Amino acid sequence: MAKVVKEPLPGRYPVSYGEVELLRDLDRPxxxxxxxxxxxxxxxxxxxxxxxxxxxxxxxxTVIDVLPGGPLDVVHVGGGAFTLPRYVAATRPGSRQIVIEPDEGLVQLVREQLGLRSVPRLKVRITDGRRGATGIEDASADLVVLDAFTGAIMPVELATTEYLADIARILRPGGTLLVNAADGKGLMFARRLVATLRRAFRHVLLLAEPGVLRGRRFGNLILVGSARELPVDRLVRSAAGGLTQARCVHGEALVNFVAGAAPIRDGEPVVAPVPPPDVFGH
Incomplete structure (x- = not known):
């Protein structure tokens, strides 16, 4: 169990790009x-x-847990409260991590209120995902985590063929890309994003809850890409047996999911999905 340095203060805080709110979970101390x-x-x-x-x-x-054992060199595009960097540091001691996050005010808030300084071997680069990736060395990462949102919307410039080619450059030959995307009815953006990943990586799969996969509700889809074969059987079992009860779509089923959707390219007038107002209880 990690040592809690100090008690955060709940409330609203100005950051570089607007305002965020810190809320206490009444169910967990x-x-x-x-x-x-x-x-x-x-x-x-x-x-x-x-x-x-x-x-x-x-x-x-679940995806991180099935990667080869030991420390990982990880690049995170998108910081938030640094949930996954903390997870990797705890479950893969000795890992080296870089987080690319454009909101300097948010990073400072997380440092001051949420104990970011306690995460070992972590570096933060204050820049956007496109510029940040260009500054990462070739074949230097075992894992890239792409989890960047403006509010609840994924920036389209981080979903293009050109950008994912740059991400592929960063990864070692056996490295893995992990993407968090969101979509709703019809899943057209998700289908195009999967098609984009399939241009950059030989092996691609998708994890999501059945209701999201059927387009019945707006939700998150986790995409995984790698030049090496992915541990599909383990991911199928882990996803189905976990708390989330998700499906793992791969192989011919993934080809059918894409259904001829075209990859996303720089400059295309693609609009990322916007969640319905009731998704977050508004």
Whole structure:
């Protein structure tokens, strides 16, 4: 169990790009929720960094857990409250991590209120995802986590063929890309994003809850890409047996999911999905 340095102060805080809110979890004594624009963005348990509250983050943790054992070199595009960097540091001691996050005010808030300084071997680069990736060395990462949102919307410039080619450059030959996306009815953005990943990586799969996969509700989809074969059987079992009860779509089923959707390219007039107003209880 991690040592809690100090008690955070709940409330609203100005950051570089607007305002965020820190909320206490009344069910867990050290649990905190970071909200942006009224949208729950991150959850951290300051006493237990291995506790992942959001269902989509649990799925991302499932993927991280099936990667080869030992420390990892990780690049995170998108910081939030640094939930996954904390998780990797706790479950893979000795890991080296870089977080690319454009909101300097948010990073400072997380440092001051949510104990970010306690995470070992972590570097933060204050820049956007496109510029930040260009500054990362070739073949230097075992894992890249792409989890960048403006409110509840994924920036389209981080979903293009050109950008994912740059991410592929950063990864070692056996490295893995882990992407958090969100979509709703029809899943057209998700289908195009999967098609984009399939241009950059030989092996691709998708994890999501059945209701989201059927387009019945807006939600998160976790995409995984690698040049090496992925541990599909383990991911199928882990996803189905976890708290989230997700499906793992791969192989011919993934080809059918894409259904001829075109990859996303720089400059295309693509609009990322916007969640319905009732998704977050508004």
């Amino acid at each position: 050290y649990g905190w929720v970071l909200c942006s624009g009224g949208v729950p963005q991150s959850y951290v348990d300051l006493a237990d960094p291995t506790y992942l509250d959001f269902e989509y983050v649990q799925l991302m943790g």
